[in-house]
Amino acid sequence: xxxxxxxxxxxxxxxxxxxxxxxxVGTRRGSRPLVESGIGAFYLITALxxxxxAVMVNAFLTxxxxxxxxxxxxxxxxxxxxxxxxxWGGLDGSIMFWVFLLSIFGSIAVYVNRERHRELIPYVxxxxxxxxxxxxxxxxxxxxxxxxxxxxxxQEGEGLNPLLQNYWMAIHPPSLYTGFVGxxxxxxxxxxxxxxxxxxxxxxxxxxxxxxxxxxFLSFGLTLGMIWAYEELGWGGYWAWxxxxxxxxxxxxxxxxxxxxxxxxERRSMLRVWNVTLVxxxxxxxxFGTFMTRSGVVQSVHAFGQDTTLAWLFTGFMVAILSFSFGxxxxxxxxxxxxxxxxxxxxxxxxxxxxxxxxxxSAMLVLFGTMFPTLSEAITGERLTVAGPxxxxxxxxxxLVLLGLTGLGPLLAWxxxxxxxxxxQFFWPAAGGLVSLxxxxxxxxxxxxAGLCFALCGMVVATVVQExxxxxxxxxKNTRTDLFTALVGLVxxxxxxxGGYIVHVGIVLxxxxxxxxxxxxxxxxxxxxxxxxxxGRYTVRNNGIKVADDGQKQMTTAYLSVFVNGQxxxxxxxxxxxxxxHEQEPTTEVAIRRTVAEDLYAVLGGFNLADQSxxxxxxxxxxxxxxxxxxxxxxxxTGIALLPERSFAFAVSRLPAEAATTVGLLLAxxxxxxxxxxxxxxxxxxxxxxxxxxATGMQPGMGGSEDTRSSFYARTPFEKEMQHEIVCxxxxxxxxxxAECRKDACVVAHQMRGELAALIDxxxxxxxxxxxxxxxxxxxxxLGAPVDKGFNRLAWLFPYAAGATGxxxxxxxxxxxxxxxxxxxxxxxxxxxDLEERLDDELRDLD
Amino acid sequence: MVSFLExxxxxRYIKMGVTAAVLALAFAGLMWSTLRDGTEYFKxxxxxxxxxxxxxxxxxxxxxxxxxxxxxxxxSTLEYKFKVQNNPARSGESGTIVDATYKGIxxxxxxxxxxxxxxxxxxxxxxxxxxxxxxxxxxxxxEEKATGAGT
Numbered sequence: 001x002x003x004x005x006x007x008x009x010x011x012x013x014x015x016x017x018x019x020x021x022x023x024x025v026g027t028r029r030g031s032r033p034l035v036e037s038g039i040g041a042f043y044l045i046t047a048l049x050x051x052x053x054a055v056m057v058n059a060f061l062t063x064x065x066x067x068x069x070x071x072x073x074x075x076x077x078x079x080x081x082x083x084x085x086x087x088w089g090g091l092d093g094s095i096m097f098w099v100f101l102l103s104i105f106g107s108i109a110v111y112v113n114r115e116r117h118r119e120l121i122p123y124v125x126x127x128x129x130x131x132x133x134x135x136x137x138x139x140x141x142x143x144x145x146x147x148x149x150x151x152x153x154x155q156e157g158e159g160l161n162p163l164l165q166n167y168w169m170a171i172h173p174p175s176l177y178t179g180f181v182g183x184x185x186x187x188x189x190x191x192x193x194x195x196x197x198x199x200x201x202x203x204x205x206x207x208x209x210x211x212x213x214x215x216x217f218l219s220f221g222l223t224l225g226m227i228w229a230y231e232e233l234g235w236g237g238y239w240a241w242x243x244x245x246x247x248x249x250x251x252x253x254x255x256x257x258x259x260x261x262x263x264x265x266e267r268r269s270m271l272r273v274w275n276v277t278l279v280x281x282x283x284x285x286x287x288f289g290t291f292m293t294r295s296g297v298v299q300s301v302h303a304f305g306q307d308t309t310l311a312w313l314f315t316g317f318m319v320a321i322l323s324f325s326f327g328x329x330x331x332x333x334x335x336x337x338x339x340x341x342x343x344x345x346x347x348x349x350x351x352x353x354x355x356x357x358x359x360x361x362s363a364m365l366v367l368f369g370t371m372f373p374t375l376s377e378a379i380t381g382e383r384l385t386v387a388g389p390x391x392x393x394x395x396x397x398x399x400l401v402l403l404g405l406t407g408l409g410p411l412l413a414w415x416x417x418x419x420x421x422x423x424x425q426f427f428w429p430a431a432g433g434l435v436s437l438x439x440x441x442x443x444x445x446x447x448x449x450a451g452l453c454f455a456l457c458g459m460v461v462a463t464v465v466q467e468x469x470x471x472x473x474x475x476x477k478n479t480r481t482d483l484f485t486a487l488v489g490l491v492x493x494x495x496x497x498x499g500g501y502i503v504h505v506g507i508v509l510x511x512x513x514x515x516x517x518x519x520x521x522x523x524x525x526x527x528x529x530x531x532x533x534x535x536g537r538y539t540v541r542n543n544g545i546k547v548a549d550d551g552q553k554q555m556t557t558a559y560l561s562v563f564v565n566g567q568x569x570x571x572x573x574x575x576x577x578x579x580x581x582h583e584q585e586p587t588t589e590v591a592i593r594r595t596v597a598e599d600l601y602a603v604l605g606g607f608n609l610a611d612q613s614x615x616x617x618x619x620x621x622x623x624x625x626x627x628x629x630x631x632x633x634x635x636x637x638t639g640i641a642l643l644p645e646r647s648f649a650f651a652v653s654r655l656p657a658e659a660a661t662t663v664g665l666l667l668a669x670x671x672x673x674x675x676x677x678x679x680x681x682x683x684x685x686x687x688x689x690x691x692x693x694x695a696t697g698m699q700p701g702m703g704g705s706e707d708t709r710s711s712f713y714a715r716t717p718f719e720k721e722m723q724h725e726i727v728c729x730x731x732x733x734x735x736x737x738x739a740e741c742r743k744d745a746c747v748v749a750h751q752m753r754g755e756l757a758a759l760i761d762x763x764x765x766x767x768x769x770x771x772x773x774x775x776x777x778x779x780x781x782x783l784g785a786p787v788d789k790g791f792n793r794l795a796w797l798f799p800y801a802a803g804a805t806g807x808x809x810x811x812x813x814x815x816x817x818x819x820x821x822x823x824x825x826x827x828x829x830x831x832x833x834d835l836e837e838r839l840d841d842e843l844r845d846l847d
Numbered sequence: 848m849v850s851f852l853e854x855x856x857x858x859r860y861i862k863m864g865v866t867a868a869v870l871a872l873a874f875a876g877l878m879w880s881t882l883r884d885g886t887e888y889f890k891x892x893x894x895x896x897x898x899x900x901x902x903x904x905x906x907x908x909x910x911x912x913x914x915x916x917x918x919x920x921x922x923s924t925l926e927y928k929f930k931v932q933n934n935p936a937r938s939g940e941s942g943t944i945v946d947a948t949y950k951g952i953x954x955x956x957x958x959x960x961x962x963x964x965x966x967x968x969x970x971x972x973x974x975x976x977x978x979x980x981x982x983x984x985x986x987x988x989x990e991e992k993a994t995g996a997g998t
Contacts, residue, residue, distance in 0.1 A: 235979070373889065383889035385908060386882065387966075393881050524925055524951050605952030615925060617952050 001055055002067050005146035008052040012099070013136040015041050015048065020129035023122035035122050042110060042125045045132065046103040053100050056093065056145065060086055066153040069093055069145045075157035077552050077580065078165075085170040086160050091294055091307075092145035094173065098290075099135045101174075101181040102128065105210075109185045113206050120203060123192030124185075131184055134317050142309055162553075162579040162587045168228035176221030176248055180286040182214025183251060186258075187283035190276050194328040199335045204262055204275065209642060211262075211279075215255045216638045222248050223631040234588035234603040236522065236619035238627070241391045246370045247289030253363035254282040257356045264349045267414060269339035273329065274356070276336065280325040285363070287318055292370070344416040351409040355402065362398050366391070396449050400456060403511055406504050407433075407460035410467055425466075432462025450518035457508045457515075464501045471498075495641050502637030509630025516598070516623025523619075524605065529612040532563075536620040538600050539563040540572070544612045553579045555589075558604045558614040562593060569593075571767050574604040574616070598622040639807045719760055723753065726773060887966065892933040895969060896943040903969045912936055913983075914944060915959040926950050931974070936960040946973030949981055956983040 019041035026034030058064075060083045065071050073086040073093070088097040106128040114121055139145060164170075186207035193203035225245060226238035239245060258278040264271045291314035294307065329336070342350060368375075369386050376384040411425040436458025440451040468487065475493075476486035491498040525533045527542035534540075543559040557575040561568055572591035579587070593600040599621045606615035723738040738753050755776075759769045888902075892911040895902045911931035918929040927949040933942025937960070947965060957963065966980035 372886075384886045385889055386886050390881055390886070526923060526925060528923075603952075613923075615952055 001059055001064060002146045002148045005052055005055040005059070005067075006140075006144060008048050008055065009096075009136060009139055009144070009146070012045050012048040012052070012103075013133060013140055015044050016129045016133045016136060019045065020126045020133065023125045023129075027122040038122065039110060039114075039125055042129060043107050045129075046107045049096075049100045049103045052096065053087070056087055056096065057084055060084065063157065065155065065157055066148045067145075068147045068149060071149075071154055071157045073157070073160050075159040075581070078157075078160060081170065082160055082165050085164075088173050088177070089160050089164055092139065092143040092147075094177070095135055095139055095143060095294075096145050097174070098177060098181060099132055099139075101177055102132055102135075102184055105182055105185055106132075106188075109188075109206075109210060117189075117202065117206050119196055119198055120189060120192040120206070123195045124188040127188035127191045128184060131188075138310070138313060142313065159579065159581050162577065162582050165579075165587075166228060166232050168224050168231065172221055172224035172228055175217050175224055179214045179216075179218025179221050179248075180251065180289070182210060182217060183255065183283050183286050185210040185214075186279045190279040191325065191328065194276065194325075194332050197332065197335055199272070199332060201266060201269075204265060207279070208259075208262060211255055211258055211282075212638060212642055215252070215259060216635060216642075218248065218252050218255065219631065219634060219638075222252060223628065227628060230624070231590060231592070232587070234590045234617075236601050236603070236617070236621065238624070241369070241388050243370045244293050246366050247292050250289055250363050250367055251282045251285040253359045253366070254278055254285060257359035257363075258282060260352050260359075261356050264352050268349055270342070270349060271353070271356075272336045272338060273333065276329055277326075278356075278360075280321075280329070281360075281363075284318065284321055284325075285367075287314070287321065290314070291318065346412060346417040346422070348409060348412045348414045351405055351412050355405045355409065358398060358402055358405070362395060362402075365394055365398075369394075399511070399514075400449060400452055403453070403456045403460065403507070406507060407456060407463045410463055410501070410504075428466050429459045429462040433459030445518060450515040453511055453515040457512050460504060460508045464505055467501055468498070491640065495643055499637045499639070499641030499643075502640060503634050504637075506630045506632070506634030506637055509626050509633055511630075513623045513625070513627035513630060516621065516626070519620075519622045521620040522617075524615070524617050526613060526615045531613075533616075533618070535600075535618045536598075537564055538620070539566075540600075540602070540616070540618060542612075542614050542616075545607050545609060545614055547609065553577045556604070556607060556609075558602075558607065558616070560591070560602060560614075560616075562600060568767075570600075571770070572600070572602045574602045576604055576607070594625055596625060599624050635804075636807065639804070643807075715757075716760075718766075719757065722756055722760070722766065722769060725770075726752065726756065889964075892931055892945055893943050896933075896945060899969070903971065905968065907965075907967065907969060907974075909945075909947075909965045909967070909969075909974055911945070911963060911965075913957070913959055913961045913963055914941070918957075918959065924950075925952060927953060931963065931965065935962070945969075947976055948973060949976040951978050951981075953981055954983045957981055958983075 019038045022034050022038030022041065026032070026036075026038055056069075059067050059070050060074050061080075063070070063074070063076050069090060069092050070086075073089045074083055078086070086093070088094045106125075110121055110125055110128075113124075117124075189203045189207045189210075193199050222245075225248065229235075229240070229245075230238040258275065261271050261275055261278060265275050291311070294310060294314075342353070344350065369391055373383050373385045376382060407429055411422075411429060413421060417425075433455045437447075437451060437455035439458075440454040441447070445451045445454065468490070471490045472483055472487040475490050476483050479486060479489065481489075521536050523533065523535045527533060527540075529542055529544045532539050532541045539562070541561045541563070543561055545556060545558050548555050548557070555575050555577050557573050560572040560574070562570040562572055570593045572593060574591040575589040576586045577589055588603055591602045599619075601619040601621055603617040603619075604614060605617045607613070726738050738749055738756065752773075755773075756769065759772055764772065887906040887908050889908045889910065890902070892909060895907065895909060909931065911933055912935050914930035914932050915936050918927065920927055929947055929949075930944050931947050932944045934940055949965075961983045964982045965974060965976045966982070967974060967976040969975070
């Protein structure tokens with residue numbers, strides 16, 4: 001199998017080089033068939049890489065320990081899910097995964113644009129092929145993921161690093177890779193435009209969507225990384241300015257800048273050199289990020305190991321990218337001249353320009369800070385490092401200015417704003433900002449920087465609301481519909497703009513969450529059993545420590561009770577897990593009580609089994625959940641901006657009455673989805689922290705009659721979970737849990753399952769049930785270890801999945817309507833062409 | 848007679864140049880001041896102890912190895928006292944040794960012979976480690992397969 005894999009990689013390399021050469025030579029000689037064959041070869045790479053990936057996944061699934069990579073990142077007891085994700089868990093596999101994704105994206109991009117941008121396609125294909133060739137070359141000569149042992153292959157693998165055995169970690173790298181790899185497509189189009197000299201705005205249209213798409217995944221990947229750090233690393237925060245994190249952030253800055261500046265080019269034909277540069281820099285930074293994390297140039301807790309050969313290969317590639325791309329830009333400078341000049345600094349384009357400078361500045365600053373140890377060592381010979389404080393000192397003000405611009409930009413007119421229109425536009429946003437500032441001060445929040453952050457958040461929200469409101473009013477007046485339909489039409493008419501505003505709201509929520517750091521509380525404490533400590537409004541009591549083993553790992557869990565005002569509100573179960581063969585590196589399993597206002601976060605730092613004392617690290621993190629929620633809003637906004645052009649066609653022009661109603665209904669459904677989203681994340685949060693009110697609500701209708709009650713099998717996931725958690729007290733089964741102790745003779749287990757079912761039917765929560773059992777059976781002996789919370793974590797994804805499905809459904813319906821409508825709408829609506837025209841005009845003014 | 852200021856304001860390039868210079872200066876000043884209190888020297892025990900007085904009070908990241916058997920904890924507290932030496936314990940030669948103190952939760956990998964980087968300041972009593980300032984690497988046999996969270 002390994003030989004087949006290596007062969008596939010080699011074949012891909014050869015096909016890649018053919019594809020690059022054939023398309024370029026074909027275009028130069030004007031030979032269409034040659035170009036076509038090159039494009040065909042380009043599609044073939046996707047097929048080859050898919051096969052290679054299949055071989056790799058198969059090797060993991062069949063525990064093929066002749067392959068070194070499999071030995072390093074898997075073992076036979078690893079759950080199936082992680083066996084598959086091990087594919088991208090290590091250095092070699094991640095490079096292969098990179099090429100795999102790039103081949104897929106490249107093929108899609110080429111296929112979609114094959115007619116519209118016929119003149120660009122050959123060079124797009126060639127550019128992507130060359131990038132693929134580089135990574136394939138890395139694998140073939142240096143880091144072959146299919147490398148085998150010459151002799152004496154081990155019988156068992158070493159297992160994936162326990163820290164990576166986490167749901168977030170399984171989806172975080174693919175998402176980040178998608179973002180990184182996706183940025184290659186805009187770059188390829190940019191290079192193609194530079195080479196061919198087709199430097200009008202058409203190449204921008206081809207890449208806008210791709211940039212947005214990649215940006216979304218980049219944001220998603222960064223968010224997942226934060227969630228992973230927050231839940232798995234157990235230091236109570238989510239961002240540590242670690243080089244690897246920074247590597248993901250760098251292209252995010254420049255891609256965000258590009259998404260904004262591209263609008264200036266579309267409207268005003270300015271900033272053309274700037275846009276090409278941003279696309280190149282963004283791509284360069286993705287490669288640079290990959291280089292930083294994989295070559296060991298910077299020290300990081302979670303960088304891959306040191307590798308000098310790789311460092312040199314990457315350096316060569318990066319130098320080549322920069323000199324080639326910027327050489328082309330300089331060569332094409334005459335074609336890239338701006339057609340307009342900046343009229344006034346009080347204009348939308350000026351705001352965009354400032355936003356771009358700041359974003360680029362942030363990127364350079366983070367780059368500088370990240371490379372500082374390496375730079376200082378090279379220059380002075382002293383290894384100096386900069387840490388969190390440096391980044392925070394710089395990026396907090398920079399972030400606040402950006403947040404401010406988020407609110408100001410949309411209020412300024414293109415070209416030039418007059419005083420009158422400034423007063424008119426700024427009144428409500430300024431009021432919103434002042435009110436928020438007042439509220440923050442009333443709550444005794446310091447003005448710098450949290451108070452200011454809240455004020456700016458208020459201002460941005462006011463701006464966005466005002467934009468929606470005014471737009472909808474104008475449209476309502478012109479189309480004589482209700483406000484709601486007008487709103488839908490408005491968004492549909494300019495999806496990118498209004499989707500963008502929704503993204504801004506998401507950004508506000510994220511900043512709102514960041515500002516919570518001002519009120520963070522930390523405590524480290526050693527608690528004897530029964531002892532209590534107080535942090536914020538919480539009192540935490542240690543009830544003791546238990547050890548359990550599930551075959552893959554040994555789990556030491558602290559049982560904590562949380563009290564607010566003397567009332568027990570929750571139980572927390574922080575733990576340490578020691579995986580087989582990774583005993584030296586136990587993982588911290590944090591326990592979090594999530595609420596909208598704040599998280600109570602507990603880490604088991606150490607324990608003493610003899611006297612049952614626990615060393616705990618407690619944090620109160622205000623507003624953290626708003627960050628994740630903000631990302632959700634951001635994703636919805638980007639989704640709207642990404643919808644195909646015609647998806648809102650029905651709402652934009654020929655609008656039959658029933659369509660409006662249906663859209664209303666659909667949107668209402670989506671809104672419901674939105675509330676369900678909050679509710680769901682709350683219940684998921686509660687599920688995580690111990691009580692599952694949602695699950696108990698499922699009982700009626702699921703057959704809770706007397707005879708099923710004492711039956712063997714759990715009726716709901718919640719009951720199953722509880723059965724796994726409570727241990728049978730019969731004494732004959734060796735402390736199996738209720739789900740396992742299934743001997744007919746075991747009357748005790750039978751009875752206990754019955755009691756459990758009865759308690760669940762009464763609607764008791766998890767903690768209440770546990771308390772009831774403790775009261776009845778006298779000790780905590782019957783408590784097994786808390787189940788792995790992995791499944792509950794997946795529940796977090798659910799609202800987003802639901803949201804995405806909703807958006808897809810709306811899009812689908814929209815496409816259907818816009819296809820069907822013209823036939824019958826022509827007669828009905830063409831009624832007032834004047835009106836149409838006026839509306840168009842007004843909306844154009846609004847822009 | 849045109850004043851100096853007028854000349855300055857009428858010529859576009861001078862205006863731009865002055866603005867750029869002011870901005871650059873402000874930036875350099877800010878950068879210098881933040882770097883001054885934001886940076887930490889990354890030093891090995893030998894380097895620091897060779898000229899102890901010069902390093903006292905400076906923000907340091909001290910690299911070394913925990914002296915076997917030196918870790919002590921005050922019962923029922925989180926106060927640690929231990930010694931750090933310049934060379935790995937197995938190399939036979941310890942190099943210079945420095946006393947260190949720390950209060951808080953230590954990482955699991957913090958144990959005898961562990962390779963550590965301590966963030967903190969050197970005082971006359973020894974190295975005073977900042978809260979959460981202990982970074983311990985895995986024992987060497989795990990080092991080569993230290994894998995990473997991908998990017």
